[in-house]
Amino acid sequence: MSAPIINGKQVSQDIRASLREEVEELKKQGLTPGLAVVLVGEDPASQVYVRNKEKACHDLGYYSEVHRLPASASQEELLALVDKLNRQNNIHGILVQLPLPKHIDEKAVIDAIAVDKDVDGFHPVNVGNLVIGDDSLLPCTPAGVIELIKRAGVEIAGKHAVVIGRSNIVGKPVSLLLQRENATVTMCHSRTANMKELTKQADILVVAIGRANFVDASYVKPGAVVIDVGMNRLDNGKLAGDVDFDSVKEVSGPITPVPGGVGPMTITMLMQNTLIAAKRLQGLA
Numbered sequence: 001m002s003a004p005i006i007n008g009k010q011v012s013q014d015i016r017a018s019l020r021e022e023v024e025e026l027k028k029q030g031l032t033p034g035l036a037v038v039l040v041g042e043d044p045a046s047q048v049y050v051r052n053k054e055k056a057c058h059d060l061g062y063y064s065e066v067h068r069l070p071a072s073a074s075q076e077e078l079l080a081l082v083d084k085l086n087r088q089n090n091i092h093g094i095l096v097q098l099p100l101p102k103h104i105d106e107k108a109v110i111d112a113i114a115v116d117k118d119v120d121g122f123h124p125v126n127v128g129n130l131v132i133g134d135d136s137l138l139p140c141t142p143a144g145v146i147e148l149i150k151r152a153g154v155e156i157a158g159k160h161a162v163v164i165g166r167s168n169i170v171g172k173p174v175s176l177l178l179q180r181e182n183a184t185v186t187m188c189h190s191r192t193a194n195m196k197e198l199t200k201q202a203d204i205l206v207v208a209i210g211r212a213n214f215v216d217a218s219y220v221k222p223g224a225v226v227i228d229v230g231m232n233r234l235d236n237g238k239l240a241g242d243v244d245f246d247s248v249k250e251v252s253g254p255i256t257p258v259p260g261g262v263g264p265m266t267i268t269m270l271m272q273n274t275l276i277a278a279k280r281l282q283g284l285a
Contacts (some may be wrong), residue, residue, distance in 0.1 A: 003249045006152045006227075006256045008144075012264035015147070016060060019271055023061045026278070033278035034063035035093040035119065035270075036085045040078060040104065041071035046097045049267075053095070056267050062274065063090055075104045079112050086114040092281050093119035093274035116281060119273040121173070130176055137273050142174035144265025145206060145227050146181065152254040154204070154225050157182035162199050164188045164215065164242070165208035170229050174206055195219070205252075213244040217251045226255040229262050 023033060035057055039050045050066060057064035067081060078096070085094045094117045100106050110118075115125045121139035129136035149156060161183040165171035175185045183204065188195050190209075199205055199219040207215050208229035220226060230242025241258030249255050256262055278284075 003226075003252045003255045004152075005249075006148050006254050006261060008148060008256060008261040008264045011148060011151050012268040014151075015268050015272065016056075019268075019275055020060050022275060026275075026284075027061065029284075031278060031282050031284070032061070032063045032090070033093070033275050034065070034088075034091045035095065035274045036065040036067065036088070036091045038067045038069065038078070038081060038085075038094070038096045040069045040073055040097070041101050043099070046099075050097055052267055053270065056271055060271055062271070065091065071101050073101075073104075075108065078104060078109060082109065082112045086112075086117060091117065092278035093117055093270075095120050095270065117277055119270055119277055121273065122168075127168075127173075130173060133180060137277060138177070138269070139169065139173045140269040140273065141170050141229060141262065141266045142177050143269045143272075144262055145170075145174050145229065146177050147269070148227060148256060148262065148265060149204065149225060152225065154254065156204065159183050159203035160186070160201055161204040161206065162186045162188060162202035163206045163208070164195070164199065165206075165210070165229070167208065170208040174208070174229075178204070178206075207242040209242050211242055212240040214242050215248065216244040217247040220248050220252050222251050223253040226252045227262065228256050228258050231258060231263060 037050050037053050039046055054064055054066055085091050094113050096109050110122045113123055115123050118126050118137055121137045126136040161178045163171055163175045166187055166189045175187050178185050186198050188198055196219055200221050202221055202224050204225045206227045212232035226248055228241035228243040232240050234240050239259050
């Protein structure tokens with residue numbers, strides 16, 4: 001029997017409905033959450049992401065600014081724009097779309113964003129707060145993963161979670177969030193020698209390795225929750241996750257599809273972070 005599918009699109013819509021209601025109430029108090037997105041260059045995928053973020057702001061009643069700079073823009077120009085947005089009272093969240101052109105130092109740009117407007121959760125102070133368990137703006141995709149697991153009715157506390165992938169954007173932060181929820185966490189990566197032995201012990205398996213269909217049924221313990229963070233474009237133009245969905249769903253418990261699983265959650269959690277940031281900056285949190 002096939003596993004239950006975790007519908008990220010539906011969970012995302014449910015969260016957005018709650019956000020929309022809260023924004024309407026905040027507007028009555030004179031506060032409209034504001035998000036500024038900065039795009040440098042013409043990367044096609046980045047342009048799609050930025051359009052989707054702009055659309056989400058419009059749908060939820062946020063104030064939105066999109067700043068498009070040419071690929072030739074200097075690091076100084078970008079940092080000057082970030083500084084301006086840091087001081088702009090109607091902007092509560094700042095997101096600089098990655099990747100940046102090679103001549104711009106990504107870390108310098110992330111460091112320049114005000115900590116309390118860092119709605120991507122990438123600033124070293126927010127990352128440090130995540131590590132030590134203090135309150136912080138959480139990175140969007142990992143926060144979305146935790147939300148999906150919880151809304152699938154899965155108790156995380158006491159479970160063995162295995163994360164494949166150790167990136168700063170997904171692998172490391174999602175492992176910290178799982179620990180925060182009292183899971184026992186094992187991290188696997190490209191140098192892990194006995195990966196299948198470890199993944200077959202997982203009650204919760206999060207896969208973020210960036211290799212299409214890497215995890216098949218032989219990696220998965222029967223009944224395990226499987227969260228696929230991968231998004232890969234195949235030669236035939238179709239999207240595929242890091243998990244071989246068709247084989248894994250025959251042995252797993254609740255599982256996310258690609259597309260329609262983790263993907264819709266990322267922008268939704270960005271919108272939630274922007275709302276949280278707006279309330280904090282206005283002393284309403």
